[in-house]
Amino acid sequence: MTRVIMARHLVAALATVLSLATPCARADEGIGPAPAGAPARGLDWTGTWEAAPSGTAPAQPGASFRNVVHTSVGGTAVRVRISNRLGTEPLRLGAVTVALREPGEPAGPDAVPGSMRAVTFAGARSAVVPPGTDLVGDPVRLRIPADADLLISVHTPGDPGPATYHRSAHQTNFLARDGDRTADERGTRYTTDLHSWYYLTGVDVLGAPAAGSVVTLGDSITDGTGSTPDTNRRWPDRLADRLSGLPPRQRLGVLNAGISGNRLLRAGSGPSALDRLDADVFSRAGVRTVIVMEGINDIKGTPEERNPRALEDAYRRIVTRAHALGIRVVGATMTPYGGHPAWTAAREAVRQEVNAFVREGGLFDAVADFDAAVRDPADPYRIRPAYDPGDHLHFDDAGMRAMADTVDLDTLVP
Incomplete structure (x- = not known):
């Protein structure tokens, strides 16, 4: 039964892309999304908000x-x-x-x-x-x-x-x-x-004073768990605040494709990140860049992923597909979760190895080192106490801001 459901989700994702992927986003030529990677112009559509079906x-x-x-x-x-x-x-x-x-x-x-x-x-x-x-x-x-x-x-x-x-x-x-x-x-x-x-x-909005949009592909941390409800203080919201101060040629709409519980390799809470790339990233309007922060639920979930190479290979597949469409990819390191019930030394070793690959593997167009920004200097397996809402995994408003501040805005638009 699980395989049947997963097959239907894969067919659904393909159908979504076929229904949305019209070749142009010009207001005078239809209502499809802009070509992936194309800069927004006066008559183009730009994604301003997203929620990925979970x-x-x-x-x-x-x-x-x-x-x-x-x-x-x-x-x-x-x-x-x-x-x-x-x-x-x-x-x-x-x-x-x-x-x-x-x-x-x-x-x-x-x-x-x-x-x-x-x-x-x-x-x-x-x-x-x-x-x-x-x-x-x-x-x-x-x-x-x-x-x-x-x-x-x-x-x-x-x-x-x-x-x-x-x-x-x-x-x-x-x-x-x-x-x-x-x-x-x-x-x-x-x-x-x-x-x-x-x-x-x-x-989507028409004629935005922006160069396109950036998609944040992630799990509950990107989705906003730990931030104050009804205040728009998720780290992608904070990123949008920073981008709003740039000139239009560097400004981007921010699309939050985070799903709580989402995994890179397996379905569970929504389709896997790999299976939802078309529907949640590539079919969106005016996408120039995607920031990828996925994998922690693969490492600590059930069944757990013990092979760092599997996660690294998934990152390669994302980058290959994005680059084929002219979309840049920023790799984000996975943040600490020491003190959480799911933490083990073996899982921590996988996280550290994958993070080293993100930083040093040369795969991504740029890196957002969220791990370095939020870890406790006195105990680097844990989040800084000032950023921890109490579950040792997610981030409060201050932690969300620290993550957003880590992104180099100059890397989002070439």
């Missing part, structure tokens, strides 16, 4: 989901990517809308008055997304600021089967159980809080 949850027939997403770059128009990639039944979309989120303390499900826009699919308000695929909406004219919250609302009128979602959002989202509330500016009917993103896998 699994499925029970559907909520007849309900409306209001997803809150935070932009990394802005533009003059927007398009959304809806996913039924891991679903088993056709997903019927009754309505989808996009709006700017009304600021507040705390901010809730209310939209900025006058900003609500309907999303269409080939000109229609409703659409059906086959299982195993993503669907890209038509361009929506709405000026999108950088560093702002959007509301992407999705109504599912029937029972679509298991809902494709990103489980660990570290962001409060909202559910209205009583029908189509996607066009409601006031969010009073969104009475249930959610902590996952449902059906939504990406947001």
Whole structure:
């Protein structure tokens, strides 16, 4: 049964790429993503936000989901990517809308008055997304600021089967159980809080003052575990903050393709990193660079990967495929986890050997040495106490900032 499921996921990933990989991202030539590695220009699409599908949850027939997403770059128009990639039944979309989120303390499900826009699919308000695929909406004219919250609302009128979602959002989202509330500016009917993103896998903007986008491919550390929820303090968010201060020719949108529990070689929490490269990295809009931080769950997971060569070979495969598309690859070292229940001396030896390969093997276009940035000088097998939220594996807000500060911005755009 496991092999059948995995085979379906591989077919689904291929179907997603075929459905998205149109040859151009120009607003005057269709709605497909930009050619991989191509610099963004005035009429090009740039990825501003991403959530990689990690699994499925029970559907909520007849309900409306209001997803809150935070932009990394802005533009003059927007398009959304809806996913039924891991679903088993056709997903019927009754309505989808996009709006700017009304600021507040705390901010809730209310939209900025006058900003609500309907999303269409080939000109229609409703659409059906086959299982195993993503669907890209038509361009929506709405000026999108950088560093702002959007509301992407999705109504599912029937029972679509298991809902494709990103489980660990570290962001409060909202559910209205009583029908189509996607066009409601006031969010009073969104009475249930959610902590996952449902059906939504990406947001692109048109004409961003940027050179393209960078994808951060990783696990729970990249996903944001340990950071303060509802504050956008994951290390990719911090990286976006740093990039926002650069001139447009060096600025990039930041796409977070982290999945908690994700592994480099094996499926588990979502498809493996190798199996989701097409759907979560190469098919995204305007990708110039990918930062790879994967492997710790292979080392400490069940079954554990004891052979450093297997992880190194996987890195080679990622780099080879990315370079064939003109995409740069930054290798990130795996961070310490001494004190965590899964730590053993044998596993630590594997981590150290793989990290040495990342630093010294000459494979990557650049290296982000996260290990050196966050390890405790007094006990290098452990995280600095000031960065440790208490589980000895993930990072608090200060640790996330330290990781983002480690990335050499000059290496992201050649």
